[in-house]
Structure formats: C-alpha cells, structure tokens
Amino acid sequence: MLTVKDLRVSVDEQPILNGLNLEVGEGEVHAIMGPNGSGKSSFAHVLAGREGYTVTGGEVRFDDQDLLDLSVEERARKGLFLALQYPVELPGVSNLVFLRESLNAIRAARGEPALDAATFMKVVRDKAGQVNMSPELLKRSVNAGFSGGEKKRNEILQLALLEPRLAILDETDSGLDIDALRVVADGVNVLRSPQRAFILVTHYQRLLDYVEPDYVHVLSGGRIVRSGDKSLALELERRGYGWIAGEAAA
Amino acid sequence: MSAEKQGVKELIRREYQQGFVTDIQTDTLPPGLDEGVVRAISAKKQEPDWMLDWRLAAFRHWSEQTEPEWASVHHAPIDYQSISYYAAPSARPGPASLDEVDPKLLETYAKLGIPLEEQKALAGVAVDAVFDSVSVATTFKKKLAEAGVIFCAISEAVREHPELVKQYLGSVVSYRDNFFASLNAAVFSDGTFVYVPKGVRCPMELSTYFRINSANTGQFERTLIIAEEGSHVSYLEGCTAPMRDENQLHAAVVELVALDDARIKYSTVQNWYPGDEQGRGGIYNFVTKRGDCRGARSHISWTQVETGSAITWKYPSCILRGDGAVGEFYSVAVTKGRQQADTGTKMIHIGRNTRSTIVSKGISAGHGSNAYRGLVRITPKAENARNHTQCDSLLIGDRSAAHTFPYIEVRNPSAKMEHEATTSKIGDDQLFYCRSRGLSEEDAVSMIVNGFCKEVFKELPMEFAAEAQKLLSVSLEGAVG
Ligand SMILES: Nc1ncnc2c1ncn2[C@@H]1O[C@H](COP(=O)(O)OP(=O)(O)OP(=O)(O)O)[C@@H](O)[C@H]1O
Numbered sequence A: 001m002l003t004v005k006d007l008r009v010s011v012d013e014q015p016i017l018n019g020l021n022l023e024v025g026e027g028e029v030h031a032i033m034g035p036n037g038s039g040k041s042s043f044a045h046v047l048a049g050r051e052g053y054t055v056t057g058g059e060v061r062f063d064d065q066d067l068l069d070l071s072v073e074e075r076a077r078k079g080l081f082l083a084l085q086y087p088v089e090l091p092g093v094s095n096l097v098f099l100r101e102s103l104n105a106i107r108a109a110r111g112e113p114a115l116d117a118a119t120f121m122k123v124v125r126d127k128a129g130q131v132n133m134s135p136e137l138l139k140r141s142v143n144a145g146f147s148g149g150e151k152k153r154n155e156i157l158q159l160a161l162l163e164p165r166l167a168i169l170d171e172t173d174s175g176l177d178i179d180a181l182r183v184v185a186d187g188v189n190v191l192r193s194p195q196r197a198f199i200l201v202t203h204y205q206r207l208l209d210y211v212e213p214d215y216v217h218v219l220s221g222g223r224i225v226r227s228g229d230k231s232l233a234l235e236l237e238r239r240g241y242g243w244i245a246g247e248a249a250a
Numbered sequence B: 001m002s003a004e005k006q007g008v009k010e011l012i013r014r015e016y017q018q019g020f021v022t023d024i025q026t027d028t029l030p031p032g033l034d035e036g037v038v039r040a041i042s043a044k045k046q047e048p049d050w051m052l053d054w055r056l057a058a059f060r061h062w063s064e065q066t067e068p069e070w071a072s073v074h075h076a077p078i079d080y081q082s083i084s085y086y087a088a089p090s091a092r093p094g095p096a097s098l099d100e101v102d103p104k105l106l107e108t109y110a111k112l113g114i115p116l117e118e119q120k121a122l123a124g125v126a127v128d129a130v131f132d133s134v135s136v137a138t139t140f141k142k143k144l145a146e147a148g149v150i151f152c153a154i155s156e157a158v159r160e161h162p163e164l165v166k167q168y169l170g171s172v173v174s175y176r177d178n179f180f181a182s183l184n185a186a187v188f189s190d191g192t193f194v195y196v197p198k199g200v201r202c203p204m205e206l207s208t209y210f211r212i213n214s215a216n217t218g219q220f221e222r223t224l225i226i227a228e229e230g231s232h233v234s235y236l237e238g239c240t241a242p243m244r245d246e247n248q249l250h251a252a253v254v255e256l257v258a259l260d261d262a263r264i265k266y267s268t269v270q271n272w273y274p275g276d277e278q279g280r281g282g283i284y285n286f287v288t289k290r291g292d293c294r295g296a297r298s299h300i301s302w303t304q305v306e307t308g309s310a311i312t313w314k315y316p317s318c319i320l321r322g323d324g325a326v327g328e329f330y331s332v333a334v335t336k337g338r339q340q341a342d343t344g345t346k347m348i349h350i351g352r353n354t355r356s357t358i359v360s361k362g363i364s365a366g367h368g369s370n371a372y373r374g375l376v377r378i379t380p381k382a383e384n385a386r387n388h389t390q391c392d393s394l395l396i397g398d399r400s401a402a403h404t405f406p407y408i409e410v411r412n413p414s415a416k417m418e419h420e421a422t423t424s425k426i427g428d429d430q431l432f433y434c435r436s437r438g439l440s441e442e443d444a445v446s447m448i449v450n451g452f453c454k455e456v457f458k459e460l461p462m463e464f465a466a467e468a469q470k471l472l473s474v475s476l477e478g479a480v481g
C-alpha cells in the first residue's frame, strides 16, 4: 500500500531524512520509534504533504500513485490520515462543523453523498461515545482551549469518523493518562482491519502493550536503522537507543 | 498542484459575479455640479419648493467645504465636476405598477437574484429596487399599506407624504453634518422611505436593492425610516455595480428615527464592485448612517456585511437619547486586493440607563487594509450607561493590514465600559490541518472566516444569513497563496 524508497528530505537546505526506506502492506501496523529530533514527525508531515519540506531524492508510492505529486487534500481524500503530534486550534470554528465538512469532503471523494444533518449527528455522537469524548467538546471551537488529552481524543474521533486506509499517528499516546491511552489504543484496535494500515510514531512501549504492532522500526539520523517485530520495542525499552547507534555506526 | 493553482486564478478572475452592464436608454444629466444641476434634479422629481430650497441650502453649504482627510484611506482626488449627478432609465420618472416596469430592468434584478414579480419573490420580503438615480419598482406596497406601513421611493414620499418628510428629513443627519452628507442633501436622487405607525409590527422584511449601472455617474440615495411608538421594523439593503475601470462615487445618507419602545433593525449586505486586483476601478462608498433613538426604551440595531467597494467610509451610529435606549452595531468588513475600509460606529449615550453593544470583525486579505474607528461617548447626564465593545481583526496572508482606532469619552462616572480587541492570522498550520482532513484551501478559509464572523451573521435576518456567508466565501476565493 505504501512504499517509501530512499526518501531524502531537507528543510532550509538542512538534510532531515537521509534515505528512508519503508514498506507498509494492507492491514499492517508499523511502529516507528527513535530519539528526539531523529525525523519521525518530519517523515509523517512529508507523507501528509505539509509544505516547507523539500524532497531532494527518492520516491513514495501510495497504491501505485506517486504520493508526492498529490496536494494535501488529495492525499486525505485518497485515504491518508495524519493525527498530529500537536493538533491545531481553530478558534470560532465549531468542532461539529469541522467534522461535518471534513467527513463530507472525504465522502464526496469516495463518491458517497453528503450526510444529512440528522444522520451526521447520529454518526458523530456514536463515534464520540466510542472515544469517550464529552458531547460538550463537539460544540466548542476545534481544539481551542482543549486540554492536551482532549486534543488527542479529538484526533482519534476524526480518525474514527473519516475511516482512512492509512493512518499515521504521531505520538498520539504522548501526554495521555492511562484511560486516554486505552481510548487511543481501542480506537486503533477497533479500526484495525485487513484493508487498513497504521503507522504509529511513539516513544513508549505502553501503547504497544495495547496495540500489538506487526513491525517495529527505529528511526535515527533520518533513516530507519533497524527493523524487527514487537520484541524490538521491548529491547529498546530496556536498553535505550545507544546500542543501535553504536551498531549502525559500526 | 499547478492545475489547482490555475483553478484558483480562474476563481479570482470571475469572483465578482454582478459585474454585468444592462443596456438600457438612460436620461442622464451632463457631468458637473452647480445650482442649475440641483434645480434640474429637483425639477425632474417634480418637487415642491420647500424641497428645492433645502437642496439649495445644502449645496451652498457643500460648496464651502473641503473633503475630510482624517480617514485611514488613500485615493486620488475626486473631481466632482466630472461626475454626472443624475441617470435614470428613460420612459417615465418614478416607479409605476410592476406591469409597467421595463422588462430589461426586471431581467437585471432577476439576474441579481432579486425577482421583482411578487409571486416569485422571497417569501416575506418586500423590495424597493433603485437603479442608478431612481426607484424603478417597489413590491408588496399594497399588502404593506393594509398594515398602515408606508414603503415607497423617497421621491414619491416627498410628493405623497410631505408632512412626514418635512418633519423628519435631515432631523438626524443635517445637511451640515459632513462633506458627503451635504453633497447628498443637494443632489440625492432617490432612495427608500419607510413609515411604521404606532404599535405596528411590520409584517414583512423590507429591503432595497441598489444598483449602479451607468458609467461616470454617482449614486446619491437617501433613506429615511421612521418607527412610531411601539412599532417594529426590519430593513435590509443590498448593493452591486458593474465592473468598470473608473472609480464611481456612492455617497448615501440613511436616517433612522425610533420613538418610544420602537425597534429598528437595519441590515446591509454591501457588495459594490471592489475594483480589480491592481486597484483599478471600483466604488467609493462614502456613507453617513445614523439612527436616533429618540424615544424611551427605543432600540436600533445596525448589522453590516461589507465585502465590496474600493473604499468604504462609513460609521453607522446611534444617538441614544431616550432613557433605556439600546444601540447595537454588528459589522463584518472584508478587504482584499487593494480594497480599503475605514468603518465603525459611534454610540452617543445621552439618556439614562442606555446600553450599546459593538461587535466588529475586520478581515483583510491580499493588500487589503481594514480600519475600525469607533467612538463611544457617555455624556454627563447619561446615568448608568453601559457599553460593550469587541473588535476583532483577522489577517489572511502577509501583506494585509488591520488598524483599530477606538475613541472613548466618559463624562459620567457611573458608566460601565468593556473593550476587547484581538488580532489573529489564518496560519499555515491551520490551513494544513484543514486540508489534511480533505478540505480544499478555499473551503478551509471560508470555514475559518465564517467561524470568525458568526456572531455577526446570526444578527442578520434568516433569509440573508446564508446569502452573506456565500458572498463572503466567493469574495475570499483565491485570497490565500
Ligand atoms: N520546519 C522546520 N524548520 C527547521 N527545522 C526543522 C523543521 N522541522 C523539523 N526540523 C528539524 O528536523 C529534525 C527532526 O525533527 P522532527 O520533528 O521530525 O523529530 P522527531 O523525531 O519527531 O522528534 P520528537 O521525538 O522530539 O517529536 C529536528 O532537528 C528539527 O529541529
């Protein structure tokens, strides 16, 4: 579904990704770990099409299309979703309006009709219930004044609503209490299906206790320096990243 | 990506959708302004002498004035002698019954989305259609007359209801008020007159649709609305003009009078031609609007959505004379391209326990410049006056500008004043966030802007709120990037 080949990216002439390779198949869950500043968020943003990153080499294919050729919204409409590490506030824009507009844009791209108001309300209430989000937050402005955990929950709500084919979660588990972590994990587990793939960027084994990944990768210095199964995450938890850096250098 | 940018450019080019010209015979006065022109306009309207005398006094006063320079707007000097002060579709002056209206005019208004045939009209809305210098049709007059409401062209009111016009015209905005008000008093050609008798709730929304069609003509309309004791009326005006390379002057005066317990809600959706991207052409919109809350507990509310005009200069104001009177001002002003707006309000508290609310939302995109200028004056006798002012600016892109000039004069210590102001910018991160959820950039901007304006939109009559939202989206298409 997603093939990343020798991806090289820089910001302001400064190389950030230096030959990243990754292959994600349908239904797979990949965890990406790695030290601060290693390029995880940059990678996620490049996949989503955020401006400001210059691709200097390599390619990314998503379902046999050149992903890098598509605009941000085209990628979203083709089923790519990025839950942000720092969700953005939209003062004045009601969360409900935002969710409805997004859902209808994605539905239109899939050739489905827009939902009428009543159906939409029902769907959104159901999903909000699933992620344990208080109805009050639906009426407020998007993320404005939301607590860190509430913002992350709102990202998971969008994920549940938009039903993407490839979801990238950038540290959605960071800064969450245990209950919220369960919500995120359950959100992923409920949506896990043979057609849908996930890339989970995380620093913590805890998330992976709930969501069992098929693969774990370590990103360091802008490249994937090691890949393994879930046991790699456990090893990282025990030993940190130093030994990999040492091996990679060797 | 480039295909999409192309799409955006297309949108910019076709964004002003009312820019067509109606090909119609007009009866036009040659350019220039002197006493003879004032007399000619008055004669065309078959006005009584008292009206002509008032115009002439205004003209003499205007001749001694110079244009104000304090507004935060810039334009080349206006040559008042190169403008024509009267243009009207030929045939007869004044509105006739609808069957007599030139089909070309009906077609023009239909194209603008304002069908004048009553059976096709928006339910519950009566329209006075002003084309260049004259009112060409007024709908639902009969139905309104049954309720005792007078809704007609002001030139007709001068002839048919002289006692009312004499009593109220110029009583809120005198012909000495300011340069443009003097000019308007001298040459005003038409506009709307509304009279709601005691205790009557006007059964329909009233509206005037102003259309400038002819080249080189100024439009100087005058609106007078009188709400007697305990009456209610809601009035809306809309405005458009063809796209032309020269600037055109629009200098209107609006006077509102609310007596005891009366309520006037005045809404404007202003979409005059704004000029092109380089700032060529467009309407100079210099307007004096003032409401006099003459009676106790009277209530005047101004709501405006200003998206058009090359330059907008207007400060719809309330004189809160009656005890317990309430004044409100809700404004959305959008400037993009090279548009400039200097707008705001004045709330003059004179009576006791008077209250005013000001909510101003300025949006600047492109090279647009947007200034809020507001005065809240609490006079010594205005015991327990209250004002709440909220003044928010939203910037789109890096080249737009917003300024606020709040003036506050408090001469009574019991006054309670609140003032809040914010400036924000639509950030790249916000646009990215919306787009990553499948929204186009245009839809994202429009959603954010509508969110920013919703406190004002909810004040518009329901029939027009959706219209205003759409107008705003169209007006901001291609504003980013
Ligand atoms: N827009 C930008 N401008 C300048 N530098 C940037 C920008 N985006 C990323 N970088 C730099 O690229 C490197 C990788 O940053 P990135 O945010 O991708 O790391 P990360 O792996 O997500 O880290 P963390 O675990 O702390 O979230 C950092 O050195 C960062 O400072």
Ligand SMILES: [Mg+2]
Pocket: A040, A041, A042, A085, A170, A171
């Ligand atoms: Mg990060």
